[in-house]
Amino acid sequence: MNHRVFEGEFRVEGDKRILQCHSRGDKRYSPFFCYVKAFGTTDSIENHYQCAKRFEGCPEPGNWTAARYWKRQGCKQIAWQIGDRELPVKSNEQGTSFALDDWGIQYYIALWHRHLSQHPEKVEFARQFDEFEDPFKRDFPFSQADAIRVAAREGVEALLPYFAPLKQLLDTK
Numbered sequence: 001m002n003h004r005v006f007e008g009e010f011r012v013e014g015d016k017r018i019l020q021c022h023s024r025g026d027k028r029y030s031p032f033f034c035y036v037k038a039f040g041t042t043d044s045i046e047n048h049y050q051c052a053k054r055f056e057g058c059p060e061p062g063n064w065t066a067a068r069y070w071k072r073q074g075c076k077q078i079a080w081q082i083g084d085r086e087l088p089v090k091s092n093e094q095g096t097s098f099a100l101d102d103w104g105i106q107y108y109i110a111l112w113h114r115h116l117s118q119h120p121e122k123v124e125f126a127r128q129f130d131e132f133e134d135p136f137k138r139d140f141p142f143s144q145a146d147a148i149r150v151a152a153r154e155g156v157e158a159l160l161p162y163f164a165p166l167k168q169l170l171d172t173k
Contacts, residue, residue: 019129021145022136028122029132031108031144032064036115039083045111045144052107054079054086080104083170097139105142106166112147113159126152 009019009026021029028034031045038048050064055075061067071077080087080103087103098105116123126132126148134145142162150158160167 016130017128018131018133019126019145019148021132021134021143021148025133029126029144029148031112034112034115034144036111036118038111038114045108045115048111049104049108052080052082052104053077054081080107082107082166085169087169092139092141094139098141100141100162101165102141103166106163109142109147109159110163110166112144112151113156113163116147116151116156116159120156123148123151123156 019029020026023030023032031049034045035042036045036048041048043051044064046064050067051061053061053067053070054077055061055067055070056078058070058073058075060081061070077089079089082103089104090099090102091097092099129152132145132149132152134143137143137145147159150162
């Protein structure tokens with residue numbers, strides 16, 4: 001993973017075309033600039049995801065900057081509020097990030113599934129690239145670059161298994 005931030009829509013490295021899926025790259029693939037409706041509210045993918053976080057002893061974040069603030073203040077994330085369900089956080093084995101099957105990660109992937117399903121032109125455009133990069137990913141288990149890669153290579157519906165448990169849980173009301 002290349003950790004330097006390339007400020008442009010894509011870059012070429014050798015014979016590989018690499019789509020930049022972040023806010024300083026191609027903004028069409030940044031969660032800050034991609035909007036979806038979830039639970040009756042239209043907002044950016046980033047805001048939906050960050051506002052679902054619940055921190056011990058802290059008020060609900062009203063936007064992504066508030067969630068970032070609580071994390072930087074040392075508040076421990078204890079749950080996700082997804083719709084009317086409060087769901088536990090699942091950490092990876094190292095305890096440094098979320099597990100791939102974490103409810104919030106599933107929610108993030110579901111938001112991308114909805115957005116890309118509503119914008120097939122983005123998937124079609126992404127198919128011309130060999131790689132998909134998010135230099136801000138760090139140890140996040142499934143970034144927007146991963147969602148776009150899966151959708152471009154295998155189709156948007158290939159994202160479904162990544163959030164099937166969450167979908168099943170929300171559908172059983």
